[in-house]
Amino acid sequence: xxxxxxxxxxxxDQRVVQFRDQTERFLAGxxxxxxxxxxxxxxxxxxxxxxxxxxxxxxxxxxxxTQVRKLAEITRVFDKGYAHVxxxxxIQLNWPRLEDVPDILAELASVQMHAIQTSxxxxxNTTTDQYAGVATDELEDPRPYCEIIRQWSTLHPEFxxxxxxxxxxxxxxxxxxxxxxxxxxxxxxVANESGNIGCRILAGGGLGRTPVIGSVVCEWLxxxxxxxxxxxxxxxxxxxxRRDNKYKARIKILVKAMGIEAFRxxxxxxxxxxxxxxxxxxxxxxxxxKSFFTEPxxxxxxxxxxQSALAAKTSxxxxxxxxxxxxxxxxxxxxxxxxNISLKxxxxxxxxxxxxxxxxxxxxxxxxxxxxxxxxxxxxxxxADVQMDQLYPLWLRLQSAGLATxxxxxxxxxxxxxxxxxxxxxNAKSIPVAEAIQSRFDDLDYLYDLGPLELNISxxxxxxxxxxxxxxxxxxxDKKGQEFYQVCLGGxxxxxxxxxxxxxxxxxxxxxxxxxxxxxxxxxxxxxEDEIFLDTYRRVGIAPFKERVYAKAD
Amino acid sequence: MPRLIKQGQIVEDSWLAADPDATGPGAQQILSLDQWxxxxxxxxxxxxxxxxxxxxxxFEHLAQIPMxxxxxxxFTDGRGFSYARELRERGFQGELRACGSFIRDQxxxxxxxxxxxxxxxxxxxxxxALASLDDFSEYYQAAIDxxxxxxxxxx
Numbered sequence: 154x155x156x157x158x159x160x161x162x163x164x165x166d167q168r169v170v171q172f173r174d175q176t177e178r179f180l181a182g183x184x185x186x187x188x189x190x191x192x193x194x195x196x197x198x199x200x201x202x203x204x205x206x207x208x209x210x211x212x213x214x215x216x217x218x219t220q221v222r223k224l225a226e227i228t229r230v231f232d233k234g235y236a237h238v239x240x241x242x243x244i245q246l247n248w249p250r251l252e253d254v255p256d257i258l259a260e261l262a263s264v265q266m267h268a269i270q271t272s273x274x275x276x277x278n279t280t281t282d283q284y285a286g287v288a289t290d291e292l293e294d295p296r297p298y299c300e301i302i303r304q305w306s307t308l309h310p311e312f313x314x315x316x317x318x319x320x321x322x323x324x325x326x327x328x329x330x331x332x333x334x335x336x337x338x339x340x341x342x343v344a345n346e347s348g349n350i351g352c353r354i355l356a357g358g359g360l361g362r363t364p365v366i367g368s369v370v371c372e373w374l375x376x377x378x379x380x381x382x383x384x385x386x387x388x389x390x391x392x393x394x395r396r397d398n399k400y401k402a403r404i405k406i407l408v409k410a411m412g413i414e415a416f417r418x419x420x421x422x423x424x425x426x427x428x429x430x431x432x433x434x435x436x437x438x439x440x441x442x443k444s445f446f447t448e449p450x451x452x453x454x455x456x457x458x459x460q461s462a463l464a465a466k467t468s469x470x471x472x473x474x475x476x477x478x479x480x481x482x483x484x485x486x487x488x489x490x491x492x493n494i495s496l497k498x499x500x501x502x503x504x505x506x507x508x509x510x511x512x513x514x515x516x517x518x519x520x521x522x523x524x525x526x527x528x529x530x531x532x533x534x535x536x537a538d539v540q541m542d543q544l545y546p547l548w549l550r551l552q553s554a555g556l557a558t559x560x561x562x563x564x565x566x567x568x569x570x571x572x573x574x575x576x577x578x579x580n581a582k583s584i585p586v587a588e589a590i591q592s593r594f595d596d597l598d599y600l601y602d603l604g605p606l607e608l609n610i611s612x613x614x615x616x617x618x619x620x621x622x623x624x625x626x627x628x629x630x631d632k633k634g635q636e637f638y639q640v641c642l643g644g645x646x647x648x649x650x651x652x653x654x655x656x657x658x659x660x661x662x663x664x665x666x667x668x669x670x671x672x673x674x675x676x677x678x679x680x681x682e683d684e685i686f687l688d689t690y691r692r693v694g695i696a697p698f699k700e701r702v703y704a705k706a707d
Numbered sequence: 708m709p710r711l712i713k714q715g716q717i718v719e720d721s722w723l724a725a726d727p728d729a730t731g732p733g734a735q736q737i738l739s740l741d742q743w744x745x746x747x748x749x750x751x752x753x754x755x756x757x758x759x760x761x762x763x764x765x766f767e768h769l770a771q772i773p774m775x776x777x778x779x780x781x782f783t784d785g786r787g788f789s790y791a792r793e794l795r796e797r798g799f800q801g802e803l804r805a806c807g808s809f810i811r812d813q814x815x816x817x818x819x820x821x822x823x824x825x826x827x828x829x830x831x832x833x834x835x836a837l838a839s840l841d842d843f844s845e846y847y848q849a850a851i852d853x854x855x856x857x858x859x860x861x862x
């Protein structure tokens with residue numbers, strides 16, 4: 154993974170000093186609430202319902218074990234002993250004290266971490282595929298490009314006061330696991346006709362109040378132009394994005410208002426004078442970025458032998474076998490598997506992890522996966538490089554810590570924002586809804602029979618829980634001070650991205666498990682062979698679901 | 708006389724504040740964009756851009772303009788950052804002044820985008836604001852103050 158040199162360290166250290174001074178001035182009354190607001194947001198600090206919330210950047214979801222141990226220590230010393238993995242692959246603390254935040258940032262800087270631009274109307278943490286570099290379907294590793302974008306966007310002087318937040322995602326696979334179509338800018342690494350790898354650039358995707366699938370601005374861009382092209386898009390947005398209404402301020406609204414053709418023309422016009430300028434990437438810089446994401450020293454293993462040994466082990470122990478089947482994924486390298494650690498155990502808020510679980514994860518990373526660990530936008534963890542013959546000892550240790558829930562990609566592996574329990578923006582609670590659904594559907598055989606199913610829950614229109622792109626989406630709404638839940642169906646975050654359609658009138662919190670059950674019953678009754686929920690929905694439409702859910706009781 | 712930061716020094720202002728309603732503004736008065744567009748003899752006249760007034764109309768006159776002010780009525784409206792960069796990238800050599808409600812914590816970014824003069828709403832903050840220009844000694848991106856990105860300069 155990327156390692157700081159003296160330049161990176163200087164920038165992060167100086168940022169800590171700057172924020173310490175800003176916090177002191179705020180506490181001394183020399184900086185007003187309104188002035189401090191964007192400054193603290195650009196350091197990841199929200200003021201929330203119960204306490205401040207600090208969002209720590211995990212660039213494109215990559216952590217080493219030293220960093221994970223530091224996070225565990227921070228949650229213990231400065232918080233209540235747990236942290237939350239967000240849908241942008243970041244780590245959130247729910248209970249820090251404002252006065253402690255500069256010290257927390259200094260602790261983070263000591264392990265090459267920060268909270269820069271994890272919030273605010275600026276370029277946010279760039280996200281990517283959690284299986285980057287190890288996926289079997291990858292054309293090109295997206296992480297070097299993420300790191301190049303991270304450096305370019307960090308403390309960018311021109312784009313710190315944009316009309317609204319700005320999110321970039323990069324993917325390098327045919328199957329898009331980074332939801333790039335739901336981002337302000339999506340970068341897809343693609344080969345052109347002559348086989349050269351470049352970037353397809355999408356813009357104007359986004360969730361929130363007006364969900365939109367991104368449009369292609371440039372079909373194939375030589376990668377050396379990546380940064381100048383991004384700069385041109387940002388410049389069009391910074392000057393022309395709406396600032397009169399925060400609900401219409403995202404780039405998706407601008408792209409829609411201008412039309413993709415006119416938007417593209419405006420970008421090309423801004424691009425012309427800076428194209429081929431100093432920000433043009435050099436071969437050396439691309440090579441330097443790539444040099445941090447080379448292969449770890451994999452053992453030379455016989456794949457067939459590894460597989461048959463694993464098969465023997467799994468038939469001895471069906472519980473272990475089930476976990477292997479559900480939570481591990483094929484690896485690019487012979488004799489290895491990718492391991493997902495589900496943070497969706499019933500009874501725990503989705504994405505939450507305790508200090509001791511963090512420390513265990515760090516140990517497991519050291520013992521089984523070259524010291525690295527990843528966060529995912531589905532709010533789980535990944536150990537990317539585990540030898541097949543090590544899966545069993547790894548599983549035993551995960552199980553003893555309650556981290557072996559075999560539900561990856563199934564109903565209870567739901568995406569869920571912190572909601573009204575923590576977030577001051579939320580209209581409604583989301584965690585209790587998630588927990589009620591998890592409790593109702595805790596029969597694993599039933600979950601497996603239902604097949605892959607994405608259930609996403611957001612506590613408000615800001616859509617941090619990505620409800621629009623869940624196969625089933627749940628949105629918390631406020632009606633005259635009471636919390637209700639709207640359901641949408643048919644969203645997808647994959648290459649065939651789609652926005653879910655609203656089912657009908659909203660429901661009370663206590664009704665939600667019943668509503669979900671009726672939706673699932675409808676699906677089970679109508680599905681053909683191995684059809685997953687999304688495909689059945691796409692075939693039969695929303696009507697049968699609607700009829701079943703809103704049918705009057707006899 | 709109002710004071711401001713100019714090229715790293717605190718100095719007295721030699722320009723007179725803009726008055727968009729004035730008819731026949733004096734030679735030392737900063738013009739609004741409309742006033743500037745209306746006058747025939749543009750040489751030596753200073754002009755102020757408001758948010759939403761993109762600098763394109765100035766481009767062909769840059770050599771004649773001694774000073775361009777960019778107003779920040781609210782400090783969270785960042786359009787002026789792009790205006791400044793576009794003016795400098797097209798070769799504007801004169802004074803580029805930020806004025807209005809920007810705050811001292813934005814000075815580094817403003818300077819990086821090409822501003823070399825800072826007229827703050829609260830003059831008592833000028834000293835601290837000047838000091839804030841030293842907050843960072845290194846940057847990743849190319850900008851007006853450092854045209855080479857870090858990746859072309861890394862030792």
